[in-house]
Amino acid sequence: MAAVSCLLSEDQFLCSICLDVFADPVSTSCGHNFCKNCITEHWKTNDRYQCPMCKEVFHIRPELHINTFISEIVSQFKSAQQEACSSSDRQVSKPREVPCDVCTGTKLKALKSCLVCLVSYCETHLESHLTASGLKRHQLIDPVENLEGRMCTKHDTPLELFCKTDQTCVCTFCTVSDHKMHDVVPLKEEYEGKKAELGKTEAEIQQMIQKRRLKIQEIKHSVGLSEEDADREKAEGVQVFTSLKESVERGLKELIDTIEEKQRTTEQQAEGFIKELEQEISELIKRRTEVEQLSRSEDHLHLLQSVQSLNIHPPPTKDWTKVSVRPSYEGTVVRAVAQLEDKLSKEMKQLVKAELERVPQYVVNVTLDPDTAYPYLTLSENGKEVNCDGVCKFPQQPKEIYSL
Incomplete structure (x- = not known):
C-alpha cells in the first residue's frame, strides 16, 4: 500500500x-x-x-x-x-538554518562545517569525515555560512587567533610574520571578552531606553495635568470674563438710566414751565380783551371812569429771559467709562494677584545623559551657559558650540 x-x-x-x-x-x-x-x-x-x-x-x-x-x-x-x-x-533545511552544500535537489540541514574543505555537510555526507582516516584530521565546527570569510586570505588557513594590537583576526602563520611580537590571543578568549563587553553595553542601552521611556511617561503625565489645568482655566476664564461682561452691561444700563432720568426730569420741568406760561398767556389774553373793548367805547365819561377802575397796564408776569430747559449731557459718558475702567482695573488686579498665588508652575526637566550627549552640548541663553540653578557663567568653550 x-x-x-x-x-x-x-x-x-x-x-x-x-x-x-x-x-x-x-x-x-x-x-x-x-x-x-x-x-x-x-x-x-x-x-x-x-x-x-x-x-x-x-x-x-x-x-x-x-x-x-x-x-x-x-x-x-x-x-x-x-x-x-x-x-x-x-x-530539510529551514530558512535560517545552514544547508548542506553536497545535497542536490532538496537541501538537508547541515550538521557540521569543515574549515579545510570549506564545505558544510548534512548527517549523511558527513559520514566520510568521521570514518576516513585522511578526513578525520580536518577541523569540524558547528555549521556556519560564508566559510571563505573564516580563512586567512594570505595563508589560506583558518582564522583561529585575534591580534589585539591591530584589532583583527589572524591565522597561526600571521603571528610569525605580519603580527610578530603583537598581543595575540585565541579567538575564544577575545570572543568571551567582547561578548561580556557587548552584554554590558546592551544592559547600559536598555537602562537608557528605560530612562527615556520613564521620561516619556513623565512628560505625558505633565501634559495630562496641564490639560486638566487648561480646562479649569478656561472654565474660570469664562466665568471671570462673563462677570466682567455683566459689569460692563450693568455700567451701560446705569449710564442709560442716568441719561433717561435726566431726560424725564427735564420733561417734567418743561411741562411745569409750559403750564405756567399758558396760564400767563390766558391772563394776558383776558386783559387784552378788556382793554380792547374799552378802547372801542365812544362814551367819554364811561371810558374815563372805567380806566380808573381797570388797570390798563399788563398784569405782572415772570421774567422768562433766563429760563432754559436744555440739560447738559456733556461728560456723562466719559465719567461713566472712567468709573467702569477704574472698577474693572481694580477687579483685574485682584484676579491677577489671586491667579499668580494659585497657579502652579509645571516644568519638564530634560536630562542630558553624559555617556551619550555631545561633550560640548550645553543649555545656553544669549550665548551664556545656564546651569540647573539658572545662574549664568562664562565657560571656556571651543569655537564650535552646539546649544539648546
Missing part, C-alpha cells in the same frame, strides 16, 4: 465540491466520488438531484453508502503523507 501511495497524488483524493481530501467518501451511480456531507448538502440546495461532475440527473434521490475501498486508500494516503512530512521536517 505504501508503494501505491507513492504513485498516487493528493489531487486524486480531492472532493470536487469542497476541494479537500475525501471525508466519508460515497459514490454515485454515475461513478463519481464525493464527501457524503458535501453531496448531501449540494442536493439539499438544488431543485433536482444531479451529479456535479457529469451533470447526470437522477429522478429519484440515490441512496448513498460509504465507499470503504476509497476510504481505506484515503486513510493510508494521509498516513503516508504525515510520515513523509515528519521525516522531511527533521531533515
Whole structure:
C-alpha cells in the first residue's frame, strides 16, 4: 500500500465540491466520488438531484453508502503523507538554518562545517569525515555560512587567533610574520571578552531606553495635568470674563438710566414751565380783551371812569429771559467709562494677584545623559551657559558650540 501511495497524488483524493481530501467518501451511480456531507448538502440546495461532475440527473434521490475501498486508500494516503512530512521536517533545511552544500535537489540541514574543505555537510555526507582516516584530521565546527570569510586570505588557513594590537583576526602563520611580537590571543578568549563587553553595553542601552521611556511617561503625565489645568482655566476664564461682561452691561444700563432720568426730569420741568406760561398767556389774553373793548367805547365819561377802575397796564408776569430747559449731557459718558475702567482695573488686579498665588508652575526637566550627549552640548541663553540653578557663567568653550 505504501508503494501505491507513492504513485498516487493528493489531487486524486480531492472532493470536487469542497476541494479537500475525501471525508466519508460515497459514490454515485454515475461513478463519481464525493464527501457524503458535501453531496448531501449540494442536493439539499438544488431543485433536482444531479451529479456535479457529469451533470447526470437522477429522478429519484440515490441512496448513498460509504465507499470503504476509497476510504481505506484515503486513510493510508494521509498516513503516508504525515510520515513523509515528519521525516522531511527533521531533515530539510529551514530558512535560517545552514544547508548542506553536497545535497542536490532538496537541501538537508547541515550538521557540521569543515574549515579545510570549506564545505558544510548534512548527517549523511558527513559520514566520510568521521570514518576516513585522511578526513578525520580536518577541523569540524558547528555549521556556519560564508566559510571563505573564516580563512586567512594570505595563508589560506583558518582564522583561529585575534591580534589585539591591530584589532583583527589572524591565522597561526600571521603571528610569525605580519603580527610578530603583537598581543595575540585565541579567538575564544577575545570572543568571551567582547561578548561580556557587548552584554554590558546592551544592559547600559536598555537602562537608557528605560530612562527615556520613564521620561516619556513623565512628560505625558505633565501634559495630562496641564490639560486638566487648561480646562479649569478656561472654565474660570469664562466665568471671570462673563462677570466682567455683566459689569460692563450693568455700567451701560446705569449710564442709560442716568441719561433717561435726566431726560424725564427735564420733561417734567418743561411741562411745569409750559403750564405756567399758558396760564400767563390766558391772563394776558383776558386783559387784552378788556382793554380792547374799552378802547372801542365812544362814551367819554364811561371810558374815563372805567380806566380808573381797570388797570390798563399788563398784569405782572415772570421774567422768562433766563429760563432754559436744555440739560447738559456733556461728560456723562466719559465719567461713566472712567468709573467702569477704574472698577474693572481694580477687579483685574485682584484676579491677577489671586491667579499668580494659585497657579502652579509645571516644568519638564530634560536630562542630558553624559555617556551619550555631545561633550560640548550645553543649555545656553544669549550665548551664556545656564546651569540647573539658572545662574549664568562664562565657560571656556571651543569655537564650535552646539546649544539648546
